[in-house]
Amino acid sequence: MLDLQERKKLSRLAEKNETPFFALSLERLKANEKKFLKELHSFFPKAQACYSVKTNPLPQVLKALGTGFELASLEELEAVKSKKVFKVFNGCCKREKELKEALKQEAIIIMDSFSELEKLIMLKKKLGLKKLEVGVRLNVESKFGIELREIPKFLASAEQQGLKVILLHAHPGAGKSLQEYRQFLQKVKKALPLHSWKFVDLGSGFPSFARLAEQNVSLQQYFQLVKEELGTTLLAEHESKGKELGTTFIFEPGRILVADAMFLVCKLHCLKELNNEKIAILDAGINVLQRIVLENFQFTPLIESNGAKSVVRLAGPLLFGNDWLGTTNSNLQEKDLIVVENVGAYCHSLAWGVSYKKPEVFLV
Ligand SMILES: Cc1ncc(COP(=O)(O)O)c(C=O)c1O
Incomplete structure (x- = not known):
């Protein structure tokens, strides 16, 4: 779960940069590596961990890891x-x-x-x-x-x-x-x-x-x-x-080291109602959050509000009929920033360049 400090850092990044963007936490990455190695070596002291590079080959990730x-x-x-x-x-x-x-x-x-x-x-x-x-x-x-x-x-x-x-x-x-x-x-x-x-x-x-x-x-x-x-x-x-x-x-190990070390920040651009369903169109869709990644993505407003919550179906910006992301129960408004957690594994490496370029990556 995103902590308060991380929320603040993401808000500051969003003030200066266009959405959608990825934010990489080296602190989380190093903590995951430490946790993984500690558990591993408590069972098998000689065991060797070889990070699976395709999971996330960003130079900052490869440089930070000691595996x-x-x-x-x-x-x-x-x-x-x-x-x-x-x-x-x-x-x-x-x-x-x-x-x-x-x-x-x-x-x-x-x-x-x-x-x-x-x-x-x-x-x-x-x-x-x-x-x-x-x-x-x-x-x-x-x-x-x-x-x-x-x-x-x-x-x-x-x-x-x-x-x-x-x-x-x-x-x-x-x-x-x-x-x-x-x-x-x-x-x-x-x-x-x-x-x-x-x-x-x-x-x-x-x-x-x-x-x-x-x-x-x-x-x-x-x-x-x-x-x-x-x-x-x-x-x-x-x-x-x-x-x-x-x-x-x-x-x-791949996803266990990097999945929760990266966030995606995107923006809600349009709210609409279709067939009695509330739909929110975000500026990141299946071009960035692909199903093949097999993560259970959670979408939460960067700044939580106290207004009445309702179920909203989330869609991406692509001109593809299958660009659906899931549902959320939140009080969402147009221009809200939405954070998606657990996007560190495969999302950046697999992101498509269709219609939009890959989101930039910042350190958080
Ligand atoms: C041979 C091999 N090793 C390691 C991994 C990393 O797996 P995971 O991301 O599930 O940790 C993969 C991923 O597909 C793989 O193919």
Whole structure:
């Protein structure tokens, strides 16, 4: 929830700048990072967090974070070039120039297919590399990775060609409930005994802190599931070989770090009534607040008034019939400023340039 100080800061920004605009709170971002790492390391002291850059690649965000990075393109690699941190290079369509840059930055390349494996082997030969450590993505959802039954064949092909496979990667998809997350872990668990994994990278899938609070669920419950479902299997594997647990977990948080660190301030330009429904037209619509983001956006007046509240349907400015944003129960007037919270993940990176330019970003 927006606090009083933040409200004041947003009001000051709105006095000087045209709406709509984004406001980024580095304070919130750093607090989320600290909270995430504290919980993570209380369960897995050696674990590595790699921020998923596509969630919000603004330079201010990348500069502020002290985590490693999960990267998915040359553009993203370029954006973190100067940071000497732990990096994984992901994606299902890696081009040679991207692979070269990933190698240069010593990122662990996560192989998505047999085709990619062949290409990397060719590149390794071309560059005269003696050894190369890579990862492999397990298919648990959608078009990504390699099926469980194909993993042994993949491992054998890679090792035959002098590639050392050290990392198993899987991602559950966005905003998973505890139950869905457990099911995801149970799929990953099946791949653990196939190899001696130095790293097990579990992607993300954590809801934003705001969503977790709404659902009365904690991040600890997610890590507890990892411990229950995977920790004991890994431990047993290593103990049976007379070794200590040598596997390091990697997580690739995105929305949980940035979602509530950014606000959108927009303006109500027109109130109208259609078919007995009150409609408010705002200057930001689905061009900025896309459904694919999967956040539960809340729209609140920047300055709350005491007048009688009524249900208003909110629409954006686009000449598209589906430019609806949701409803609010407020006392709204034309020219009111409206704040939308939890817009830090994907909203800016996905914002369309149709009819209007992307809103500017200010620090708050
Ligand atoms: C492979 C991978 N890792 C991490 C993330 C970040 O996920 P989230 O924003 O849900 O934390 C994504 C997002 O799509 C992803 O595809």
